[in-house]
Amino acid sequence: MASVNTNYGALVALQSLNQTGRDLEQVQQRINTGLKVSSAKDNGAVFAIAEGQRARVASLGAVMDGIDRATSVIDVGLSAGEAIGDILKQLKEKGVAAQATDLSDDQRAALQADFNALRNQIDQIANAATFNGSNLVNGTNVGGSSTFNVMTTDIGGSSGAYALTGGTLLAGTDPLSVHGNLEDASGGLDFSTAAQLRFSITSTDGSETTTLNVDLSSTDTVQQFIDSVASQTSGRVTVEYDEETGDLSLHSNEAFTVGYYVSDTLTDDGGVFGAGAAGTAMTGAPGAAATNQLTVTGFDFTLGATGQALENLTSSLNISTASGAAAAVTAIDDALVNLNRDLATMGAQAKALEVQKTFLGKLSDSIEAGIGNLVDADLAKESARLQALQVKQQLGAQALSIANQAPSIVLSFFR
Known part of the structure; x- marks a missing residue:
């Protein structure tokens, strides 16, 4: 339908030309500032970061x-x-x-x-x-x-890893069975039956608690026990052994409890893995807050x-x-x-x-460098885009001119 009241082609051409103008303004802004995000209006989330x-x-x-x-x-x-x-x-x-x-x-x-x-x-x-x-x-x-x-960092200290200190052992190369406080006739730990440590680990966000078992064997050395804890908990719990003092300690970045079980029964661990009595699981205590100062x-x-x-x-x-x-x-x-x-x-x-x-x-x-990755403009790309938009703007102006001349064809119908 030919109409002099509504020129849809001109409206479309005008919208396209206006959009090209906005794009051109954006490119010029980026070239002028060197930033693709110079204000919250450009990208609020990136600007805030x-x-x-x-x-x-x-x-x-x-x-x-x-x-x-x-x-x-x-x-x-x-x-x-x-x-x-x-x-x-x-x-x-x-x-x-x-x-x-x-x-x-x-x-x-x-x-x-x-x-x-x-x-x-x-x-x-x-x-x-x-x-x-x-x-x-x-x-x-x-x-x-x-x-x-003296301040050594701008971030305040946070709580350290959870830790649980146990009893004193002998050399790390000795089998567990020869440690007097692990297995002896006077009431030490008994590995003749199925014995294991059972860890209950809570994720850092508190949304999930996982139970992990570590089997104990009287033939394992202390070092093998350390390796077993690391492997069977997928590294979520580690063991440190001090050769000088003989102290054994359990560590995790997540809150945890541990119990010594024999044949699935929570048993007194004799203070070896922590101060847990029969029927009571031991809880890893959070470490002291890290410091952001040097004295x-x-x-x-x-x-x-x-x-x-x-x-x-x-x-x-x-x-x-x-x-x-x-x-x-x-x-x-x-x-x-x-x-x-x-x-x-x-x-x-x-x-x-x-x-x-x-x-x-x-x-x-x-x-x-990370800030630059977020907000800096790629000036080579913006330069190429600027030239393309300038050409597009000129073509848009020509298209709008042609579209505005379209209704004049109606005059030919009345000659």
Whole structure:
């Protein structure tokens, strides 16, 4: 039907042209911002995820800044400790020299003056080793305490794995039957009948509880028992055995109970697998919450600090006599040993922070890469699409023009 009131072809052409215009606007937006998701309007779910991860990257940056500050505090402390160590070596040199018996009074007085001058520099160095108000070597540290905490991650600690500690066993290569608290004549566990551990494991979301059985054999070694638990629970429960203490412990990332069964009867396990009595299954307890902080320990390298490295290095040391010099050398040797021990501890703390910062840097880079995968636009693809849409827009305009001319054919009917 030919009509001048309704031009369906023009309506379709106009809709197509408008859609092309919207697509073109979207492509231009992506090219301008470099993002395929620049606002919640583009893709609400992806935008929310990306914003959350951007906040995490910012948090990690703050944590790394804190680690940098703590590392600087430790580095300053280490520098001061090394300087104090150099002074102790010079003091020892003076003390050894003063042990000679052929020195005149004037020579001994000169050695004593040098000794006193060097010794008095120690407190000055220790008190000057401050960075950002923190000092690790004069006994004050942050907030006047002996330690301070450094954030090592932006995420708070969560509960650790569930664990159950049992009794003490012998060497892991011994058969279970030779362990006095497993099988003996005085009431240990009896493997002459069908014996097994029965685990009841609840999934992390609490939706499902599974029962798994681990058979026990008197011919198994402790190591074979460990392997059996891991294999027969598909790794959901593991066993740790401490060769030094002989302690046996069961671990799982899921809540669990375990019972010792003989011929399908819950039986007293003698405290071997946990503190379970007859008729009572043992429950794995959740571990302590993981920490997201590292405690940095400081020391006091000032003269005569009680319980510290230089405790015996006091103003009473006198090298004006050979015997006094020998006593001073002994005190200096003790101070050097203790100082080097404390410096090793501080160095280990600095190394731990360095390792953590390296990890956080890699983690931050990975998160940023993940954000890019979610929201970054493929500019090569968008460039090709831009050209296609520009051509399509021109063709759409031509099509709309042609469609608008269609009703004019009606005039030919009236000639």
